[in-house]
Amino acid sequence: MIAAVLAAVLAAAGCADGDADTPPTPAGFVRYDGPVYSFAHPADWTRKPRRNVRGEPEIWLVGPPTASGAPQGEVLVGGQSEARPYGSQAQRRRFELQLGEYRAASLLTERRIRMDRSTKVPGAEVAHRFEAVGEMSTNPGRSVRMEVIDLYALTEDGVMVNIAVRAPEGGGEAAGLPEVLESFRIKEK
Helix, strand or coil: CHHHHHHHHHHHCCCCCCCCCCCCCCCCEEEEECCCEEEEEECCCEEECCECCCCCECEEEECCECCCCCECCEEEEECCCCCCCCCHHHHHHHHHHHHHHHHHHHHHHCCEEEEEEEECCCCCCEEEEEEEEEEEECCCCCEEEEEEEEEEEECCCCCEEEEEEEEECCCHHHHCHHHHHHHCEECCC
């Protein structure tokens, strides 16, 4: 009874945010809560329409522009493949193939990978993290060095999710990217 009352008080006060595995949403952030994953992002970022090569919708959030024309920060969540009927070994191979494609694309685009390692993402069966730096052209026609962090996660059901965050080099912390990544969760069944 006391636990139920305390939960109701915390929820009413705005202190409770999702299930026990969901971290609190930082001040000035809002939570995106999708069917497979959730994460928090700065409240003033704009969601823009975007589709992947298969025509599936992706989540693309863009922060306000900087003096260079590059956004203060961006979040892109995509790569959601439907669960497949084959076993976990095949799913794992598909996941490893995606990581190889990231490495190959980095060579072709001259994106320099600074970190390439396995990591943990709450709710994911397996996850991998890349940190890289590369050039981006902005609307005014300038080139800006961007820092990029890509997390790939594979659910128990074989759904692969990629969350990419980026900001002008040296601006990731000010843009709130650590908070975005820390809040990212795969929803468990």
